[in-house]
Amino acid sequence: MGPFCRATRFLLKVLTLSFAAFAYERCGDTDNNCYKWALEGGCENSSDSIEIYCPLSCGSCEPHSCSAQEANEDFCTMDLELRDEENGGMHCTFWHNLPGRGPINVSFLSEVETHVGVIKLQGAFSMHTYEDHVFRFRDAGGEILATLRMVKSRIVLNLDDDFIASLTNCVDRPQEHWDKTCDIWAKEEQCVRNPGFMTVFCAKTCHTCHLREEDLRCARRYLPMSQKPVLQRGDMDQMFQDIKDRAQKYSSNVQILSRSPWIVAFEGIILEEEIAELLAAQGQENFRRSKDQGDPDSFGLMKAIVSSNRTSQSAWCQDTCKELPSYIAVTDRIAKIIQVPTDHFESMQFLKYNVGDYYVKHHDMNEEKDNDRACGPRIYTFFLYLSDVEEGGETYFNQLNISVKPRKGLGLLWPSVLSENPTVRDDRTMHEAKAVLRGLKVAANVWVHLFSYEIPNLWACTGGLYR
Incomplete structure (x- = not known):
């Protein structure tokens, strides 16, 4: 499917649904050490409420909202159809927690910048999109706050001061040992095909500055992989x-x-x-x-x-x-x-x-x-x-x-x-x-x-x- 067809299909399927964003995040541990802590008895013995941070390893995950008996059948059916994961489809949700910025305008970047929605303060904007689509966020005055490429490792993004700060000083690293540039690699779709290398070396070109820090990029919960260990006790x-x-x-x-x-x-x-x-x-x-x-x-x-x-x-x-x-x-x-x-x-x-x-x-x-x-x-x-x-x-x-x-x-x-x-x-x-x-x-x-x-x-x- 070509970029134009995908963009058209995307625009037809934009959803501005005001549901809880985190319903679309699978239950998972917030730290890669959670399984280790659970085996050491942390879930039962910790006074720091480890279950809050390690619900998967501690066995306290809540079911997806569509698993509840009172779930809206039409909404959940539509939700599953729109994911279209085999073709790179994904649902994403953006939260607005930037006081003083006014409503945030969301645009889709292709050959042109196309306005697709508005996020009110402390509100959410959710939509169906595809991995590799790029969105731009502007405040009420038109200032660009962020330009982000969609990847499967992040389907919920909280636009707050810490998030915006994480985007500062984002540059492409010098290409000392390779014969191609970030621009060439990006045109060859390497931002999606080879996301780790491109995020480390070409974050500015790939619009993945929000994934530069290893602690954020490499949490098991956010990677498109099984969170189940291959070995249990014994x-x-x-x-x-x-x-x-x-x-x-x-x-x-x-x-x-x-x-x-x-x-x-x-x-x-x-x-x-x-x-x-x-x-x-x-x-x-x-x-x-x-x-x-x-x-x-x-x-x-x-x-x-x-x-x-x-x-x-x-x-x-x-x-x-x-x-x-x-x-x-x-x-x-x-x-x-x-x-x-x-x-x-x-x-x-x-x-x-x-x-x-x-x-x-x-x-x-x-x-x-x-x-x-x-x-x-x-x-x-x-x-x-x-x-x-x-x-x-x-x-x-x-x-x-x-x-x-x-x-x-x-x-x-x-x-x-x-x-x-x-x-x-x-x-x-x-x-x-x-x-x-x-x-x-x-x-x-x-x-x-x-x-x-x-x-x-x-x-x-x-x-x-x-x-």
Whole structure:
């Protein structure tokens, strides 16, 4: 559907309904840590009324207004029809809480600026629109207050002093490492296709200045993703109890190396031809010295730091690599074994350890940061050995005194969190990569998260963007 047709359809469907705006916001937690707090007993024991801030995790969500027996049937039927989510349709509501500004005029921006409605002080204006439509808000004197692009992460916007302040000093970042400009990317519809990157680097051009701050952009409640964690208490232990039965069709030999914590090895889990295809797609030029994440700025942009703890080279399976039959087959295989959908997986990370290369003792979960993120903590690591190593290069679990020698085609699975509380790190799975003494070690990480990873990553909410 072309822009003109969408604009016409939009104008015909504008609704100025005075209903409670927050009926259109799905019930959710206001903080990404709510599930962790709930597992720690916060819902029952907190004197700060955690249920107000964490209704989903505390089980106190109110039903949608259209679920009530006395709901207006005609209104609710119309509401559902107008959402048209498959084609990018969405409902949005704007609240006016700017005393002294008079009525706020709302306009739709396309080739021209078209007036579509007025918001009275402490009133609401609601309408059907499409993701990527842009609206402009002017006060009674004609001054532009805001120009905003509609995205699925925000369907209710409160126009108050704090919101207007969040739009100040909004600029596009210098494009130092790319061959295109924000204007070109915007014309290619990247503001919607690649919203996280474009909001961090091209917020002014994309009219997404209100989404710059990571704390606002990356709340799980506002992202178009499931708010349900993939693990509840005890689910992990249950998954491992019958893992041999599920894995035997994919592995020639499944060995349980430890039960507390669980560590499982899978012989032949990745085939020779799959290894060859995946590595051929990378090319040596894509491997770079492994780096650590520095502290993020307020927009979630990390500083990349050359690591002193690991000396390997790494590359990521991105874009066309993720479309390879081998990539799809291997990740689907892992998903079936661990019973977690692939959208919870980070992109596969390839590693090369030359003679002398190592990775000191470490853990795959960042205890301080992981629960803050919309994707939640890493719950599993599925490590794939893509080569034999003549000597050295073992994966060594320090607290368990378990050492695994690299063997081509071998897979190794271990948890990063506790079964009884999958938001808490299990320090027993601290591990290191011993130095390679002879030969070359090639391997790959598949990291799995408690919540969906793909959507937060698309919105630059996983620490994946660097300055």
